[in-house]
Amino acid sequence: MPTIPPLPFRGRGTGSSAATAVHRVPVPTARAIVDCAVYVNGERLPGRFTHESALAEVRSRGTGFVWIGLHDPDETQMRDVAAVYGLHQLAVEIATEQHQRPKLERYDDTLLLVLRTVKYVEHDLHSVSEIVETGQIVVFTAKEFVLAVRRGEHSGLVELRHTLEQNPAQLALGPGAVLHAIADKIVDAYTEVAQSIEEDIDEMEEEVFTPRSRVGIESIYQLKREVVELRRAVNPLAAPLQLLSRNADLPVPKEVRRYLRDVADNHTSVAERINDFDDALSALISAALAKVGVQQNTDMRKISAWVAIAAVPTMIAGIYGMNFDHMWELHQTWGYPAVLAVIVAVCTLLYVNFHRNNWL
Structure with a gap:
């Protein structure tokens, strides 16, 4: 009689996950790639490229760079890209894990920059729902390529690519120019979110100090919690930006470092505003409790x-x-x-x- 193979274990804990992983159908790497292009002297080459053919094109020409945008790649897809572009294993793990802390790391000639993205969610003043959504972008830059790995739905890198393509002189500076543009866009988003939260705080202050008004303490606590989350996403980026803008040993062109200094200054300004929000909300909570x-x-x-x-x-x-x-x-x-x-x-x-x- 033929031997019946044992059924996979489907118990609690890791057994059930392992059984599910056995039947997972691998998704092609191309499904995670939003856009892949080759740029020479700031101009985008015509045609469609895979991540392998794009790098081969740059190396055959001896000039230019590849810019690849990936959205929520799984570990298999990320390993495929890493094998072609020679990324370190630790860098791959960072790119596939969510909720990373903003940081800058160097692996030989490749820089890895982790940035947290933020988005303001329109809401009622007395709402206790989420106010700030966060995501993540991991940017790999080297002489021949830029890889932007995005987590979340609100980074706007497609629009950023189109904007840069209208400015070949900036793209001609190489992958460092793309790194600067991404960091600049993220910091600008921090400023916009901070402005929206400041308007919320002003509105809450007006209501708290209006006679005979009923103040919802829960909504103030919710806004304070969201400000804390925003601060955790924004403040740790200060050190990486300072390193990028001032460390001449990093593989970043001198001209790009000048632009990055401006981004670092803008980041410092918005970080100080967010810290002020925390203090203002603490005082607002004390005032609201006193009023109650x-x-x-x-x-x-x-x-x-x-x-x-x-x-x-x-x-x-x-x-x-x-x-x-x-x-x-x-x-x-x-x-x-x-x-x-x-x-x-x-x-x-x-x-x-x-x-x-x-x-x-």
Whole structure:
């Protein structure tokens, strides 16, 4: 009888994942490539290129560079590209992992720059949903190529490529010019998001300090959490930009380093604004909590005043509700109207006194 092969283990933990991985159909590397082009003297060569043929074209000419844009490549696709372009294994791991911290690393003659992308999400002022979306771009640059590996949907590198292609003089500077353009676009996005968040903070401040307004503390906490996430995406990029703009030992042209210094200055400015947002929101939370405390005190004073007024008829009714035969004016015809008059007089006196002291 033929031997039946054992079924793959489908238990908890890694077993189920491994069984799923066995049946995964490999996706061609071309599916992850958004665009692949060869540039010589700043001009894009006509025709379509694969990632292998593009590098072969540059090496056969002895000039120019390849610019490849990839979107969410898996590990197999990234290894295929890395094998052609000679990328280090650690660099491949960085490119395939999400939520990397912004950093700059060098592998022989290849630079690896990790940048975090951000996008502002339109929302209601009192919303507690996500306000800042983040993504990631890993840029590999060498003498013959630029590889931009994108995670997320809001980097705008397609528009950036079209813009650069309208400026051959800038592209003629080589891969460093592309690296500068990507970093510059990301920092500009930081500025736009910071401007939008600043408008949110201004609107919240106006509402917090408006008399008798109801402030949602949750929305302020949510905005502060988003500012913290934005700061974690933006601030770590300062050191890589400083290295790129000032370290002459890195394989970046001198002219490009001059442009990168301007990008580093813009980044410093926006990072300082974001730090100010954190301080402003902390102060805003303190002010909102103080306002809530004042409102609670006001409510408690009103409740206490009404309780004091209601205690007068309650006390008198309780006394005369006792079953004693010998009580003052119990059998008098004017007793009931007199008690009512006393209740009204005392309650009126308490109300006027509380109102004069702004308790009611």
